[in-house]
Amino acid sequence: MKNWKRYTVTAALPYANGPVHIGHLAGCYLPSDIYVRYLRANKRDVLFVCGSDEHGVPITIKARKEGVSPQQIVDKYHEIMKQSFVDFGISFSIYSRTSSKTHHETASAFFKKMYDEGKFIEQETDQYYDEEVNQFLADRYIVGTCPKCGNENAYGDQCEKCGTSLSPTDLINPHSTLSGAKPVLRKTKNWFLPLDKLQPHIKAYLDEHKDWKVNVYGQCKSWLETGDGLQPRSMTRDLDWGIPVPVAGAEGKVLYVWFDAPIGYISNSIELLPNDWEKYWKDKDTRLIHFIGKDNIVFHCIIFPAMLMEHGEFIVADNVPANEFLNLEGDKISTSRNWAVWLHEYLEAFKDKQDELRYVLTSIAPETKDSEFTWKDYQARVNNELVAILGNLVNRVMVLTDKYFEGNVPDTKGCDDLQKFITEQREKVTQSIEEFRFREALSEVINVARHGNQLLSEKEPWKLIKTDKEQTGVILYDCLQIIANLGILCEPFLPFTSKKIFDMLQLDATAFSWKDIGRQDLVPAGHQLGKAALLYQKVEDEIIDAQIAKLQQTKAMSAPTPEPVKAEPTAKAEITYDDFAKLDLRAGTIIAAEKVEKADKLLKLTVDLGSETRTIVSGIAAHFAPEAIVGFQVCVVANLASRKLRGIESKGMILMADTADGKLEFVSPKNLTANGSMIS
RNA sequence: GGCGAGAUAGCUCAGCCGGUUAGAGCGCAGCACUCAUAAUGCUGAGGUCGGGGAUUCGAGCUCCCCUCUCGCUACCA
Incomplete structure (x- = not known):
């Protein structure tokens, strides 16, 4: 190493x-x-x-x-x-x-x-642009209806309601959040880091x-090995918030x-x-x-x-x-x-319960x-581990020492077994931390406190004091050393606890370093200890219930968000009759439908338009089973420029309507009409 | 669709190069103890290791197929 x-x-x-x-x-x-x-x-x-x-x-x-x-x-x-x-x-x-x-x-x-x-490559790309406010639009500035869940406030890069990743072209009815205008593609120059090279x-x-x-x-390997590997990535953006690109001609x-x-x-x-x-x-x-x-x-x-x-x-x-x-x-x-x-x-x-949260989150x-993270688990870990094992050990040792030795460290020496044990624990914790396994490291720290409790149960100083004060002193001396060692050992995880322990022991924390862990004389014989104080308090049910209730309230408030109330679809810019007249809308019947391979959302539809049958690829697989829609008469945009999707040429588009619950429905003539009939 | 990670006891998670009876903590049950915040200690019950197949003397671990969860990424009215 x-x-x-x-x-x-x-x-x-x-x-x-x-x-x-x-x-x-x-x-x-x-x-x-x-x-x-x-x-x-x-x-x-x-x-x-x-x-x-x-x-x-x-x-x-x-x-x-x-x-x-x-x-x-x-x-x-x-x-x-x-x-x-x-x-x-x-x-x-x-x-x-x-x-x-x-x-x-x-x-x-x-x-x-x-x-x-x-080191950069200069490159022109098409970016969305808002012509009304004369500004390029980042994906996040483009809002529209999410094709997946129908959320009408989905961003151009992601729908926050259903979490789907999107690109601005995915959105139904995309519009700029700046002006409401429909974004248009425009060329812009940016500087790319050629990650491919x-x-x-x-x-x-x-x-x-x-x-x-x-x-x-x-994850890294996946980036290198997916597709063609790394791709050039733009290191500049058309935006007015950030660090200006320090190059002539890069204004804005x-x-x-x-x-x-x-x-x-x-x-x-x-x-x-x-x-x-x-x-x-x-x-x-x-x-x-x-x-x-x-x-x-x-x-x-x-x-x-x-x-x-x-x-x-x-x-x-x-x-x-x-x-x-x-x-x-x-x-x-x-x-x-x-x-x-x-x-x-x-x-x-x-209040003042930082270490409780630090402990639980590290665990x-x-x-x-x-x-x-659940509040019940938080409560259980604090009460059963921090309070019961660590806090309780410190408290019982302090109380016993106070009771039998007036808060003075008994005049004796520590035992070798204990030194060996703590040194071993130090090495375990060290290794875990070096390997970034903090959960494991923390549990070894707690095991030291556990060892203290075992020692007390085994030696029973509260019985021994009646017959042998000297031996009682040895036991408490050992336990005090355990506590002092814990003070150093727990510091990375529980700094506030560590400070409390050193205060209680009346020791200067800065005098010790990691390598001192294991020493049997951290608290010297005859040293006067401070007053016992509880390290932690138990977490009561009411506190936890209140936190859970608070979260439930959050959920209740955000749940009815699919409210279609203000979900007025944003109006598109006005068009003339001539614009409308350019559309060739026709009735057609779906005569075959199948899933497009290697695409989650696409269905390949064969539509009978009377005079001809068309292949139309439609991104509705999430909403309809192919076999369920055969026979439906639908409304088709017949003169839409054809486009290749997943290698299949799609000629036309099926009109769909958003329903209140975020699903899609076909726009169909109420009564069956001849395939190919004009719709206007 | 591609890629990555994951699925092990009621819960939260360990499990190194394939090796005997799969571990820990919590929870649960019983016992002991009373110095301590009804805290602690000891003992115990609990697992077809997501499903199926293969390799092997031997698989939680390797290989193939499948299911589910999370993340990245692609395609998309």
């Missing part, structure tokens, strides 16, 4: 369009914080960087919706997020933001250097890191948010250490580690490394321990649906697969 001189640890930059929730904490910030605290306990040189990610389209949309500027949005959430991290003891060396001056300069210079060295480098890079977590390595364009955001790790390092940052980013003996959620894998394992390699001056990540997702009470966590436990709200209901962290 390489002997690293220092560590640069990054935690994914949270997007500044909402507060931080338990999913963020479990997926990224707790693991990184545990790791960093562990490194610091080992006296390693470590820089822990994070900050708000404040550019990109969703923020501009949110700003528009709330009638404020994007800057106001990010200012608001930056403060909330920053405070949550402070409150939960996430020990960043710096938490800054991508709207900072330093970041603008850094990202701009980064791009400029690559541009000057010809860089693929060999990326592949070589990944090949050196087959030890990465299976979910991470597998900004850096792609995924280009600028990871550079934020570097910018924030510069902000903290203006004169000393380079060794954390350019020295081969620095170990760079990115903690992220699984949605960020491609950016941190492929695109950002590609950027760094092409730029040429920087080291790339040695590991990217991405977690999967945390679900909440049976559902995906969602900021927009308000299905989340927000950190700032948690602290209102559970159930989605390290290898998606996992689930």
Whole structure:
């Protein structure tokens, strides 16, 4: 194993369009914080960087919706997020933001250097454009009806109701959110990172890191091996919120948010250490580690490394321990649906109970697969593990020592068996943390407390005191050493608990490091202890019920959203009679239907139009079984330009009507008419 | 459709290179104890390892087929 001189640890930059929730904490910030605290306990040189990610389209949309500027949005959430991290003891060396001056300069210079060295390809592409406000539209600025679930407010890239990924062309009745106009395609110039050409480098890079977590390595391989492999990716966007592209002729364009955001790790390092940052980013003996959620894998394992390699001056990540997702009470966590436990709200209901949440989230962290947070489970883990095992051990030892020895550490020595045991536990925890298995590490910490309880049950000092005070002292001495050792051992996971333990023992926490774990003289003989105080309180049913009720209320409020009330389909622009007259609408009967191979949503229909039969491919497979629609008479747009779909030529279109419940229905003549009859 | 990950006890999850009786915690049952926040300790019951087939002396693990869940990605009125 390489002997690293220092560590640069990054935690994914949270997007500044909402507060931080338990999913963020479990997926990224707790693991990184545990790791960093562990490194610091080992006296390693470590820089822990994070900050708000404040550019990109969703923020501009949110700003528009709330009638404020994007800057106001990010200012608001930056403060909330920053405070949550402070409150939960996430020990960043710096938490800054991508709207900072330093970041603008850094990202701009980064791009400029690559541009000057010809690392980008200039390319014209067709983008959607809003002719009324004279602006290109990102996918998110285009709204229409989701073809899958009928949600009339689906975005051009995704329907948030049913989660389907979309492209703007998928939407029924697409319109610009800026003006309501129908978007048109227009040419625009952007700069692309030729990932296709860089693929060999990326592949070589990944090949050196087959030890990465299976979910991470597998995902990367999938990007390289799917289809034609990596594709060029645009690093600029037509948008007015972000970092201007520092190139002549690029007015009105900004850096792609995924280009600028990871550079934020570097910018924030510069902000903290203006004169000393380079060794954390350019020295081969620095170990760079990115903690992220699984949605960020491609950016941190492929695109950002590609950027760094092409730029040429920087080291790339040695590991990217991405977690999967945390679900909440049976559902995906969602900021927009308000299905989340927000950190700032948690602290209102559970004042000073940061470690309780840190404990539970670490215990159930989605390290290898998606996992689930439920309030009942939270209660059980806090009460049965934290309170009963750890809190109770500390309390009973303190009380016994106070009772039998007036709160003085008995004058004796510890036993070798105990030293051996704790040292072994330290090694287990160490190894688990080094391998990013924090769940396992934490459970070994608890096992130390468990061992203390076993010791007490076995030796029964409350009986022994009646006959042998000296031996009683030995037992309590050992238990006190266990507690002190736990103080160091639990610090990465439960920093607030650790502090309480050291306060109670009247010891200076900073005097100890990781290698002291195992020592039998952490609390010296004769030392006066502080007052016993409970580390944790039991969580009562009422508190939990209130939290569950709160979530149920959220669900009840968001459930009737398929309200077709205000679901007035947005009116399209007015057309003249001549426009209408251009349509050749005819009645036709479906005489055959079959599923199109290798396409989930397509049906190949054969339609009898009287004078001829047509093949029409229609994306309705999700709504109808092929055999069920044969014989239906439908309304056909007969003069629509033909188009190839999945290799089948489609000549015409079937008119469909959205129903109130989000399904589709054929528009049919009420009474059967001759196939081929005009409809007008 | 392609790709990736997953499915193991009632619940949450381990299970390294295929090797004897598949593990842990919680929950449940019983016993012990009373210093402790009715906390702790000990013991026990609970599993066709998603389904089917193959390779092997031997498969939770390898190979093939299938089902379901999550994610990425493609096609789509």
